[in-house]
Amino acid sequence: MMSFQKQEKIEVVVMEEGNSPVRRWEDLNIDMLVKIFQSFDLFQLISVIPQVCPAWQSTCSDQRLWKMLDLSVM
Template sequence: MEDSTSIGRRWEEMNYDILAKIFQSFDILELTSGIAHVCRTWRLAACDPLLWKSKTLDLSMLKSHFIYLTDQPYVYVHSQSDKTLTKVLKIALNLSRGNIQTIIFHFNLFVSSNHLTYVAERCPRLKRLVMPAWNRIKRTEIRSAIRMWEDLESLTMPSMANSAFLMHEISRNC
């Protein structure tokens, strides 16, 4: 039986500013864990630009399940690894609304050309990027991504044969 004299508030009635302040203490995985699906107010607070400007999308804990191959692309990546990465990227980059400025990939996270393109389109203000292994990314996609990141200030990348084309794109666009 419900007590009619008790005064209580519902989760969805929490003040937006208070929610945004609470969410500022969350890391990326906590922000992308589903809090935006609680209700409309929580989603708005989870998309607050101040929440994402100072955030780094740190994916260094994600690694691909893979097998090395002798032929190009020299690696086979299990489809579940791609699905997990796609899911995390979609949630984080949609919530951030283009405000993420730093992305860190684990070296053994074999990102595809589609993943890189998705990141480039949704992170136009990217300033710092720590790249993963390049095996599955086409040169044309790397060039296209670099062209979108005019504010790029720092790029950490694994060793890459014939990387002169990359240096040329960086010098022209960043």
């Protein structure tokens, strides 16, 4: 059986050095943070990542990260 996953198109804009405004990780859209955080393991999500800043702490609580837990690794 074949499995097809929906892929989202992500637009990447490259700005020349000196012209780009300073961007902060905590200002990144929560949807993008969730996508990034989905690659972290359970330990990182509950102990390391939330310590970075309030925005990341809030994102670690997002229900999309906790839909399925694999407790066999514990």
